[in-house]
Amino acid sequence: MTFSVSSADNDxxxxxxxxxxxxxSYGEIxxxxxxxxxxxxxxxxxxxxxxxxxxxxxxxxxxxVLAAAGGRVTVCGQELTTSTTSVKSHMGWVPQExxxxxxxxxxxxxxxxxxxxxxxxxxxxxxxxxxxxxTALGDRADEKTVKFSGGxxxxxxxxxxxxxxxxxxxxxxxxxxxxxxxRAGILDQVAxxxxxxxxxxxxxxxxxxxxxxxxxxxxxxxxxxxxxxTRAELVKTVGERTRVLISADGNLSExxxxxxxxxxxxxxxxxxxxxxxxxDDATPLLPRVLETLTGxxxxxxxxxxxxxxxxxxxxxxxxxxxxx
Amino acid sequence: MRDIGWIVLKDLRQQVRDRTIFxxxxxxxxxxxxxxxxAFGSFLRTDEPVVFEFGVSNADPGGSISEAFSVAxxxxxxxxxxxxxxxxxxxxxxxxxxxxEVDAGFFIPHGFSQATVxxxxxxxxxVANPEAPVVAGVAASIAEQFALEVASAxxxxxxxxxxxxxxxxxxxxxxxxxxxxNPPARVASLEAEVRQLDGPTYYSAGAAMFFMMFVVGVGLLxxxxxxxxxxxxxxxxxxxxxxxxxxAKFILSIAVGVGSVGLFMLVSRFLxxxxxxxxxxxxxxxxxxxxxxxxxxxxxxGWARTSEQAQNFQSVVAVAMGILGGAFFPISGGDSFxxxxxxxxxxAWFMRGLGDLTGGGGLxxxxxxxxxxxxxxxxxxxxxxxxxxxxxxx
Numbered sequence: 001m002t003f004s005v006s007s008a009d010n011d012x013x014x015x016x017x018x019x020x021x022x023x024x025s026y027g028e029i030x031x032x033x034x035x036x037x038x039x040x041x042x043x044x045x046x047x048x049x050x051x052x053x054x055x056x057x058x059x060x061x062x063x064x065v066l067a068a069a070g071g072r073v074t075v076c077g078q079e080l081t082t083s084t085t086s087v088k089s090h091m092g093w094v095p096q097e098x099x100x101x102x103x104x105x106x107x108x109x110x111x112x113x114x115x116x117x118x119x120x121x122x123x124x125x126x127x128x129x130x131x132x133x134x135t136a137l138g139d140r141a142d143e144k145t146v147k148f149s150g151g152x153x154x155x156x157x158x159x160x161x162x163x164x165x166x167x168x169x170x171x172x173x174x175x176x177x178x179x180x181x182x183r184a185g186i187l188d189q190v191a192x193x194x195x196x197x198x199x200x201x202x203x204x205x206x207x208x209x210x211x212x213x214x215x216x217x218x219x220x221x222x223x224x225x226x227x228x229x230t231r232a233e234l235v236k237t238v239g240e241r242t243r244v245l246i247s248a249d250g251n252l253s254e255x256x257x258x259x260x261x262x263x264x265x266x267x268x269x270x271x272x273x274x275x276x277x278x279x280d281d282a283t284p285l286l287p288r289v290l291e292t293l294t295g296x297x298x299x300x301x302x303x304x305x306x307x308x309x310x311x312x313x314x315x316x317x318x319x320x321x322x323x324x
Numbered sequence: 325m326r327d328i329g330w331i332v333l334k335d336l337r338q339q340v341r342d343r344t345i346f347x348x349x350x351x352x353x354x355x356x357x358x359x360x361x362x363a364f365g366s367f368l369r370t371d372e373p374v375v376f377e378f379g380v381s382n383a384d385p386g387g388s389i390s391e392a393f394s395v396a397x398x399x400x401x402x403x404x405x406x407x408x409x410x411x412x413x414x415x416x417x418x419x420x421x422x423x424x425e426v427d428a429g430f431f432i433p434h435g436f437s438q439a440t441v442x443x444x445x446x447x448x449x450x451v452a453n454p455e456a457p458v459v460a461g462v463a464a465s466i467a468e469q470f471a472l473e474v475a476s477a478x479x480x481x482x483x484x485x486x487x488x489x490x491x492x493x494x495x496x497x498x499x500x501x502x503x504x505x506n507p508p509a510r511v512a513s514l515e516a517e518v519r520q521l522d523g524p525t526y527y528s529a530g531a532a533m534f535f536m537m538f539v540v541g542v543g544l545l546x547x548x549x550x551x552x553x554x555x556x557x558x559x560x561x562x563x564x565x566x567x568x569x570x571x572a573k574f575i576l577s578i579a580v581g582v583g584s585v586g587l588f589m590l591v592s593r594f595l596x597x598x599x600x601x602x603x604x605x606x607x608x609x610x611x612x613x614x615x616x617x618x619x620x621x622x623x624x625x626g627w628a629r630t631s632e633q634a635q636n637f638q639s640v641v642a643v644a645m646g647i648l649g650g651a652f653f654p655i656s657g658g659d660s661f662x663x664x665x666x667x668x669x670x671x672a673w674f675m676r677g678l679g680d681l682t683g684g685g686g687l688x689x690x691x692x693x694x695x696x697x698x699x700x701x702x703x704x705x706x707x708x709x710x711x712x713x714x715x716x717x718x
Contacts, residue, residue, distance in 0.1 A: 060557070063557075063561040064560065064561055065557045065560045065561050085563040085564065085565045086563055088561060088562055088563045089562075089563045091561065093558070093561040095554055095557055095558060097554040098554070099553065099554035099555045099557065099558040100553075100555070101334070101338060101553075101555060102553075103337075103338045103341045103342065104334070104337070104338065108334075108337075112330065112334050113558065113562070115326075115327065115330045116327060116330070116331075116559060116562040116563070116564050117562055117563065118563060160558070
């Protein structure tokens with residue numbers, strides 16, 4: 001499987017994407033509040049945050065789908081405005097939702113969106129065949145997409161974003177609802193594209209995807225970029241602290257409140273599975289933790305002690321678990 | 325501009341695969357037009373122009389002007405445009421109209437000629453059945469035509485008077501004689517008044533317009549559908565600007581509407597015997613009517629938040645306007661409130677345009693319906709396009 005990226009005409013000193021003070025409001029709600037970051041060619045930048053943090057709104061403004069209330073987006077040195085459309089040919093956007101025409105075949109979908117990106121003739125036909133191969137849909141190319149499985153539709157959805165070999169690929173939660181096998185394939189493809197020199201903006205709320213793929217990470221919460229750096233740089237902000245993951249059931253809210261009052265506990269957040277703690281030293285603290293939880297009416301199912309990761313960073317920065 | 329074409333082609337391909345468009349664009353109108361034509365076609369079917377029977381009662385015998393009116397009516401009868409029966413007095417004329425022996429009548433009151441010559445107020449009384457507004461309109465038109473003739477005759481007479489030696493009565497008679505030099509215009513005008521569409525053509529045109537309203541909103545509906553399926557966002561992320569996307573959707577609506585009506589007109593000619601005269605001008609009427617319909621449907625359906633809701637709005641507009649516009653039963657003509665209201669529909673103007681064409685003549689004959697339809701299209705499409713553009717930017 002090979003990939004090729006066409007970004008030769010870009011000035012190597014100019015970042016592929018520059019986002020400056022991006023803003024968006026919906027009535028009284030400020031969905032995005034002054035987000036700024038840059039991505040270089042061949043770099044995979046992960047935008048990490050919980051659901052509703054403003055990731056998708058930020059991405060849609062960068063892709064030119066949504067009008068920004070303020071700020072600036074520059075792609076390959078060209079500013080994106082409501083009147084400039086040519087700059088969009090440098091970008092490939094893969095929306096979180098499946099965006100396909102059900103009554104058209106995979107080949108027809110690819111050909112149509114390829115034409116919208118300015119491809120035509122033999123170049124278009126060649127790229128359509130390449131992407132069909134890349135997404136392993138070659139043998140189903142002429143079937144209407146309505147007959148496709150979820151994984152096939154997801155692969156085609158990504159393939160359309162790659163069709164015109166953009167300088168910047170924007171992937172908005174591309175693995176949501178995808179089976180494990182397809183997910184691994186998608187992650188491999190993204191990694192390969194980055195190696196080929198494509199800049200990738202990747203949003204997800206899956207920590208493991210960001211840790212595996214991204215060179216740098218921006219953590220977004222309540223519409224603001226609250227931290228940015230490599231994984232190592234971000235983890236360093238947590239210090240020597242340890243993460244304690246407690247599987248529990250019962251009054252988790254009261255349990256977390258009482259745990260946060262204990263000496264040595266820096267943060268306590270609620271997750272789907274139970275309670276997530278950030279502590280100085282787990283070993284002497286655990287008996288008191290269990291005692292406090294039992295006293296709060298929380299039934300503990302298991303305890304796991306881990307070295308700090310991006311989840312711990314998020315907990316450290318916001319006081320909340322990423323997946324609460 | 326090629327991207328606009330590709331969007332239209334993509335949408336057409338999807339519509340064709342959906343097949344619904346064939347049901348609304350061809351099968352349903354054919355079935356309805358055939359059923360209506362079979363059931364009611366005899367009321368409208370005429371191979372010859374309609375000939376109305378008029379009664380005339382002259383209470384001003386011997387008067388030069390009243391005699392001129394009788395002569396003018398006799399000329400129309402000779403031309404085969406109307407039939408004439410004379411009645412001895414107003415009472416017998418009223419009875420003849422009431423009992424349907426004649427379609428309408430003219431009563432010339434005593435002293436009519438003298439009053440006219442003296443320049444006093446004088447009138448020919450039209451006796452009509454209120455349940456027959458069309459024939460009443462024709463009778464009123466004949467009376468007005470004659471009044472105009474007399475007025476111009478008076479003017480001509482006055483000119484002759486300047487030359488001297490004429491009595492007032494001689495002046496008017498001379499003027500009337502002079503006005504006879506231009507009878508073809510008068511006959512053509514009346515001929516247009518008494519002609520109308522035959523049954524199969526009327527119901528075919530009505531059904532075509534009625535069902536076209538169900539498909540002509542396809543541009544807006546496909547825009548809403550694209551928004552729902554997230555393909556609109558994907559299009560907006562490509563170098564194609566929102567203006568071009570809207571242009572493509574507008575072209576799609578017009579293409580589907582014109583295609584639907586055009587195909588149906590073609591098929592109805594062979595299957596139902598519909599008679600479409602003057603095809604180039606009829607085609608202009610179709611395009612203008614489709615534009616107006618697309619604008620109205622898009623304007624109303626533009627309030628919808630989803631494509632399903634928009635489809636419901638479209639159906640309500642299509643049914644309401646179809647009935648009001650006389651797509652199934654003729655209601656235009658006359659002065660009723662409903663007839664006035666029907667002028668707000670493209671159906672009424674389209675049917676009127678087709679009816680006008682059957683009387684012969686070119687573009688000038690349908691200038692009014694064509695201008696009204698084009699105006700409707702321009703206003704409603706502009707407003708709905710502005711609304712759709714705002715939707716794309718939000």
